[in-house]
Amino acid sequence: MTGKNDDNSTGQAMKRMTIGIVVLVVLTALLYLTAPDSFYPWAKAIHVIAVISWMAGMLYLPRLFVYHVEAEKGSVQSETFKVMERRLLRAIINPAMTLTWVFGLWLAWKGFGFQGGWLHAKILAVLLLSGLHGYLAGAVRKFAEDRNEKPARHWRIVNEIPTLLMIVIVILVVVKPF
Numbered sequence: 560m561t562g563k564n565d566d567n568s569t570g571q572a573m574k575r576m577t578i579g580i581v582v583l584v585v586l587t588a589l590l591y592l593t594a595p596d597s598f599y600p601w602a603k604a605i606h607v608i609a610v611i612s613w614m615a616g617m618l619y620l621p622r623l624f625v626y627h628v629e630a631e632k633g634s635v636q637s638e639t640f641k642v643m644e645r646r647l648l649r650a651i652i653n654p655a656m657t658l659t660w661v662f663g664l665w666l667a668w669k670g671f672g673f674q675g676g677w678l679h680a681k682i683l684a685v686l687l688l689s690g691l692h693g694y695l696a697g698a699v700r701k702f703a704e705d706r707n708e709k710p711a712r713h714w715r716i717v718n719e720i721p722t723l724l725m726i727v728i729v730i731l732v733v734v735k736p737f
């Protein structure tokens with residue numbers, strides 16, 4: 560696998576992702592303009608789809624790190640993990656997080672005027688999840704430069720954090736306990 564091939568296919572993945580986002584934005588705008596009264600449930604559906612994609616990536620990335628730690632530096636396996644991690648972050652995790660925030664904040668404003676203890680607690684939990692996102696993005700860079708120092712056990716533990724935050728967030732928004 561050459562660096563040039565990597566760049567080409569990453570470029571293609573980015574192009575497909577950009578087209579996907581443009582199509583989504585156009586469809587969302589059309590929906591909003593033609594049926595503003597039924598837009599709320601559509602926005603919620605897009606929010607949940609984005610949440611599922613974000614969580615899938617946040618659960619998979621630390622798992623990739625666990626296997627990456629075990630691959631010898633400079634080996635074909637290690638280089639393949641680098642490509643997988645970079646693509647997962649850029650093509651799935653980053654855009655999914657952005658959509659989750661955009662639609663989540665819109666729902667919070669339109670549906671609840673940013674009021675409610677459950678909403679404030681949820682936003683706090685999502686901020687923690689976003690902080691973890693930043694930490695994992697930094698780790699992708701470190702792995703890319705063969706500078707990761709953390710053992711597999713560390714990444715196994717990190718792998719549990721998004722699961723715990725997701726459970727708290729879903730209970731807060733569905734049960735709305737306070």
Ligand code: HEM
Nearest residue numbers: 607610659660663664666667670682685725728729732733
């Ligand atoms: C980025 C910050 C976020 C904000 C401001 C936000 C806000 C909201 C709001 C206001 C709703 C509508 C609730 C209703 O109509 O009853 C909603 C729905 C939902 N959110 Fe979020 N959200 C965010 C991120 C997340 C994340 C990270 C997750 C999961 C890990 C999540 C999971 C859900 C689910 C499952 C629903 C549907 C709940 C239902 O229909 O009962 N949200 N969100």
